[in-house]
Amino acid sequence: MILTIRPEQPEDISEIREVIKRAFKSASHSNNKEHHIVDALREHGQLYLSRVAEVDGQMMGHIAVSPVRLSSGAKHWYGIGPVSIIPDYQSKGGGSRLIESTLHQLRDSGANGCVLVGDPSYYTRFGFKHISTLTCQDIPQGYFMAIAFNDQCPRGSVTYSEAFN
Numbered sequence: 001m002i003l004t005i006r007p008e009q010p011e012d013i014s015e016i017r018e019v020i021k022r023a024f025k026s027a028s029h030s031n032n033k034e035h036h037i038v039d040a041l042r043e044h045g046q047l048y049l050s051r052v053a054e055v056d057g058q059m060m061g062h063i064a065v066s067p068v069r070l071s072s073g074a075k076h077w078y079g080i081g082p083v084s085i086i087p088d089y090q091s092k093g094g095g096s097r098l099i100e101s102t103l104h105q106l107r108d109s110g111a112n113g114c115v116l117v118g119d120p121s122y123y124t125r126f127g128f129k130h131i132s133t134l135t136c137q138d139i140p141q142g143y144f145m146a147i148a149f150n151d152q153c154p155r156g157s158v159t160y161s162e163a164f165n
Contacts, residue, residue, distance in 0.1 A: 001055055003094050005101050008050035008062075013042070016052060016062045023061075023084035034082040038064050040163035048078055049105060053085075053098045060089040063102050066163070068115060070134075072156035078106060079160050080116040099126055106149070113148040115158055120145060134158055 008016060020035040041047040046066045053061035061084060068079040080102065085095040103126060106114055115134065116123060120142050128145035133155040136144045146153060 003097060004054045004057075005051055005098055006054070008052055012052055012059070015059050016050070019052075019059055019062050019086055020082060020084040022086050024082070026087070034084065037082060037163050038062070041066050041161060044161065044163060046161045046163060049102060051098065051102055051105075053094050055089065055094060061085040061095055061098050063098050065102060065106065065114070066161050068161075069159045070154055070156045071159075072154045074112065074154035074156070076110060076112040077154075077158075078111055078114040079158075080114050081118070083116075083118070096125075103127075103147070112150055113146060113153065115144065115146045117143055118145070119143070136160075 016038065017035045020038060024034050038047070038050070041064060042050070047064060048067055049063070049065035051063050052059050063080065063083050065078050065080055068077050070077055083095065083099065089095070115136070116128060117136070117139055120130070123145055127147045129147070130142050130144070131146045131153050133153060134146050136158045
């Protein structure tokens with residue numbers, strides 16, 4: 001099994017949409033609109049990173065990264081999500097490698113940190129944690145997490161792109 005992680009290409013867009021739909025189809029926390037979020041981010045030029053994971057040439061995952069606004073004015077912060085892995089490939093390590101390589105790419109690009117909304121029992125393994133100085137409206141306690149790449153975490157509220165509405 002050969003896992004390849006690479007940037008999205010224009011010819012990947014329809015397949016990415018299908019991967020996202022399949023990944024969230026039976027997720028209890030989903031409204032099954034995640035593919036629309038990624039499309040809207042792309043259409044508005046706010047898809048900072050869009051990466052796919054393939055196993056033996058077959059697309060099995062996708063991750064989206066977009067800029068977020070902090071009320072403090074802190075710059076170079078990003079939001080990860082949605083993260084989409086086809087159910088047949090979940091819990092096999094490919095999603096973890098996709099997240100880890102994306103975090104490395106963010107660090108290397110000069111990002112100061114990133115945030116996400118997700119299950120703490122999964123995302124804490126990558127260094128994400130609840131940071132009391134950062135908030136995001138309407139997100140349950142503990143599910144909004146951040147990681148600072150320079151050990152300086154700003155204060156304030158985080159706003160995602162309008163695409164998430």
